[in-house]
Amino acid sequence: MSSPLHELSIDSIRAGLLAKKFSAEELARQSLAYAEAENPKTNAYLTLSPERALTAARAVDAKIASGEDPGPLAGVPIAVKDVIVTRGLRTTCGSKLLANYVPPYDATAVIRLEQAGGVILGKTNCDEFAMGSSNENSAFGPVRNPVALDRVPGGSSGGSAAVVAQETALVSLGSDTGGSIRQPASFCGISGVTPTYGRVSRYGLTAFASSLDHIGPFGKTTRDAARLLQAIAGRDEMDATSAFAPVPDYVAALDGNLRGLRIGLPREYFGGLESETGDRVTSAVEVLKKLGCEVRDIGLPHTPYAVAAYYIIATAEASANLARYDGVRYTTRSASAKTLSDMYRMTREEGFGDECKRRIMLGTYVLSAGYYDAYYLKAQKVRNLITRDFAQAFQQVDAIVAPVSPFPAFKIGEKVKDPISMYLSDIYTITGDLAGIPCMSVPCGLTAEGLPVGLQIITRHFDESTMFRIADAYEKASH
Amino acid sequence: MKITEQEVRRVADLANLALREDEVARMAQDLGGILSHIDKLNELDTTDVEPMAQVLFDAEETATLREDRERPSLTNAEAVGNAPVTSGGYYKVPRVIER
Secondary structure (H helix, E strand, O other): OOOOOOOOOHHHHHHHHHOOOOOHHHHHHHHHHHHHHHHHHHOOEEEEOHHHHHHHHHHHHHHHHOOOOOOOOOOOEEEEEOOEOEOOEOOOOOOHHHOOOOOOOOOHHHHHHHHOOOEEEEEEOOOHHHOOOOOOOOOOOOOOEOOEOOEOOOOOOHHHHHHHHHOOOOEEEEEEOOOOOHHHHHHHOOEEEEOOOOOEOOOOEOOOOOOOOEEEEEEOOHHHHHHHHHHHEOOOOOOOOOOOOOOOOOHHHOOOOOOOOEEEEEHHHOOOOOHHHHHHHHHHHHHHHHOOOEEEEEOOOOHHHHHHHHHHHHHHHHHHHHHHOOOOOOOOOOOOOOOHHHHHHHHHHHHOOHHHHHHHHHHHHHHOOOOOHHHHHHHHHHHHHHHHHHHHHHHHOOEEEEEOOOOOOOEOOOOOOOHHHHHHOOHHHHHHHHHOOOEEEEEEEEOOOOOEEEEEEEEOOOOHHHHHHHHHHHHHHHO | OOOOHHHHHHHHHHOOOOOOHHHHHHHHHHHHHHHHHHHHHHHOOOOOOOOOOOOOOOOOOOOOOOOOOOOOOOOHHHHHOOOOOEEOOEEOOOOOOOO
């Protein structure tokens, strides 16, 4: 059985609906049935939401019947990472603590998707509180990579990448704090976008590291990802950090014209790669040259310090953000605690998985008395140096192109015992989050074993248009 | 960098985590390893570098101020709806002060 979404895109679904070739309800029913049948292979969905999906689909059909515009995402089957809250629909954050949490409100991004006609099929598995690079840290079991079922889909948005690759949703939302959208997109062979910091409201995104958290889209193509971002981007008064900058027409930028565009290859990103990954990225650069790009070497000299700075800043912020899971308001509560203090301590001990505990501990340590200057303040200064590296590079080039991950999808279980090597694998994605610039992963071929490799495209703050233009032109030229 | 089990227990207390004995030992090892990597930051002289807490963009100073108007908030039932133990519309927790 092939997916009902196999030949479809956001644009073709809209066209099909308007031409009455199929209804949104039919597409939603078929997609839900396919997702239910296929999900056991990957464990990518944690919850399907047929009622919500069919209500949204019927509303689209009613609009079409009455001659109203059904919206830019009309009838599009969408999956949402389970760290983004959905009113009345269980939102677990991949954590045992929130196994029964049913949010009383919707995230702004979710509201905007549904206002645009999108149909939410369900919620996707992820590393607990978005902490991980392999989706092995979920309390509800790992996600399997649809391309190779014995391998990880990447993380932390592993489920959101897997559903798009498996075609159990057309597009999806993920979140990215250190690479959690781009790395799984590269591992699963799809497009994944981390927009500029503040481009998409985080209202309703469960906070991990607030100065680094982003919501962003996944799609089979750059065009679908751009359409999805279009629908959710823009100022939201419910998130004081959301940006005021106007949102341009991203799809209008997909004109295929890369002539004269200056592209930088950061030499620090090509040192520690597996050779096949390096080869695929190098071939992609050749395609960009043929399309008229002017390619030059650049330096981003503080790259080797990014992982260290990130694991101070992200864990410090996480240790504060995760303090709220205390057995009082949202979470399950330890049954054995007799006093208030024990209730906090035992609820958290029993509820958090190993990786969350490790990060809470590291974050608490670096913020504790006497260590603040040596760790947190130092890391913030290094973050500034990394951000300046990019600012200087963007005086010479319009975009930066690099690998996403040093290697393709690894085997489930291969790296779980070694947290540092897992952290270091995020080296090429963490820098973009620290600087807050837009970055995306676009598929750039397969290894000999058939594992996808991702090409990372990075542009200036709020210049998603150039990033999408490059990705889209590359996609078309390489197919 | 070496982290002692005593330090791990002190930090676990600050973080309200009742770590088990086997976790204390493993945590000492894991944190020590991560902090050794983090020591790399000391290679950089950052004396004159401003710390960066957040990505900031230009906007008017009053940009984030909004009109003060009434709007619906959660009902009491919604607010306590996910709590493990409630009583009379309040969150209920174990006794704090012993008589």
